[in-house]
Amino acid sequence: MNSLYSRLRGTAVWRSVFRSGTGDTNLHRSLTVQQNIFLHLASVKIRRRALEFGVTWYLGTLSMASFVILVVTGVLLMLYYHPSVPQAYADMKDLQFVVSAGVFLRNLHRWAAHAMVVLVFAHMFKVFYRGAYRPPREFNWVVGVMLLLLTLFLSYTGYLLPWDQLAFWAITVGSNIISAVPAMGAKIRFLMLGGHTVNANALLRFYVLHCVILPLIAAVFLAVHFWRIRKDGGLYTGDKPRE
Amino acid sequence: MPDQTPHVERACPGCNRRRFTTAGVGSLAIAGIGSAVFGYEFLSPNALYEPSPIVDAGKPERYPPGSVTPDAQSGLYVVHGPEGIYALSAVCTHLGCVTAWRPELDMVACPCHGSKFHIDGVKIEGPAPRPLPWLKAWLNDEGNLMIDRSEALTRKQYVRVQA
Ligand code: HEM
Ligand code: FES
Numbered sequence: 001m002n003s004l005y006s007r008l009r010g011t012a013v014w015r016s017v018f019r020s021g022t023g024d025t026n027l028h029r030s031l032t033v034q035q036n037i038f039l040h041l042a043s044v045k046i047r048r049r050a051l052e053f054g055v056t057w058y059l060g061t062l063s064m065a066s067f068v069i070l071v072v073t074g075v076l077l078m079l080y081y082h083p084s085v086p087q088a089y090a091d092m093k094d095l096q097f098v099v100s101a102g103v104f105l106r107n108l109h110r111w112a113a114h115a116m117v118v119l120v121f122a123h124m125f126k127v128f129y130r131g132a133y134r135p136p137r138e139f140n141w142v143v144g145v146m147l148l149l150l151t152l153f154l155s156y157t158g159y160l161l162p163w164d165q166l167a168f169w170a171i172t173v174g175s176n177i178i179s180a181v182p183a184m185g186a187k188i189r190f191l192m193l194g195g196h197t198v199n200a201n202a203l204l205r206f207y208v209l210h211c212v213i214l215p216l217i218a219a220v221f222l223a224v225h226f227w228r229i230r231k232d233g234g235l236y237t238g239d240k241p242r243e
Numbered sequence: 244m245p246d247q248t249p250h251v252e253r254a255c256p257g258c259n260r261r262r263f264t265t266a267g268v269g270s271l272a273i274a275g276i277g278s279a280v281f282g283y284e285f286l287s288p289n290a291l292y293e294p295s296p297i298v299d300a301g302k303p304e305r306y307p308p309g310s311v312t313p314d315a316q317s318g319l320y321v322v323h324g325p326e327g328i329y330a331l332s333a334v335c336t337h338l339g340c341v342t343a344w345r346p347e348l349d350m351v352a353c354p355c356h357g358s359k360f361h362i363d364g365v366k367i368e369g370p371a372p373r374p375l376p377w378l379k380a381w382l383n384d385e386g387n388l389m390i391d392r393s394e395a396l397t398r399k400q401y402v403r404v405q406a
Contacts, residue, residue: 173338
């Protein structure tokens, strides 16, 4: 098994994909991380303690996992969902009763959305009570606040998409709360809804925000967030480095 | 020590790095302001396909004395009280839900956060900050009851109909 794996790692195809070579030295191992666009966001070396459950309760990882589930299920839902009035509601019913596995995908998307909100909050509390927001990690706390806001905006915009009574009145109430902003509240509401009432323009705007703009912004902030963990010296474990 | 820098024929004699930077940053600033203005204009729709605020509520005879007729679609009630007909907005002054007329309780109730009103619009309880407004109502040339949802009356005004 092991020799099969090392034979595989020696093939021309493998070596053209992974340039870092096949050695087992520490140098090769760090090159493996450094030369991979996905892995290089993480540190080359981490403390064993940082991998223990007690440090983070894995809440950040779980938040990321729910985001990945949401992207995958969300993109699949987009294949059957038309953001138009009144088709959107009919599509939701089709997803539930006609499309194979549609109800599974829809429920997975909805449950993962709720889970993500809870997990992101829990992650934030865990960071707070561990004191992991302190310098040099204060900037990553700010990035985290942006990610919390993005999560809430994604939830809010997604909530309108089923175009049922709950969705309609929730967005009516929410957009009226926004018009309480001093001086420009009514204007913000108008731009957000693309009109004076929650209607076809609002549905389309929320759809584009929910499925394109907000996920892209979130992905950028996630990348910065993870890269900063590396740059700030790895996860905060609360104890002095043992080395 | 003789000057070592090779002589370069300058295409633009007055140019230097500072002027280049100033011009560059200046044009970027102008482009930025322009994009903000265009962005704002782009996001504000110029034509809206929203229903007109003026509703034709039909012949006043449809509303017998002592009746309250909800029109949830238009978000209003046509009320025929002792002094005549008036139109009351059904849109809650709290956060905009459409209220419901509850004849068994003799009041208007909002399903969203529980505001309650008398049928003349006065609030009984709940988070609504203002009474439900009376809407401008009149009879047009055909004798139909017309209601303008965009115009709230500042004092009570009835449409009188011959009994
Ligand atoms: C990252 C966090 C996300 C959150 C918190 C979120 C939240 C939601 C919520 C609450 C709904 C309403 C679900 C329902 O009523 O069944 C929804 C619907 C939807 N979302 Fe997301 N979403 C996220 C990401 C995405 C992404 C990345 C996409 C696609 C690129 C997407 C596409 C959709 C679509 C097409 C719907 C309509 C179908 C439906 O309502 O089930 N979502 N989303
Ligand atoms: S919208 Fe009517 S009570 Fe809140």
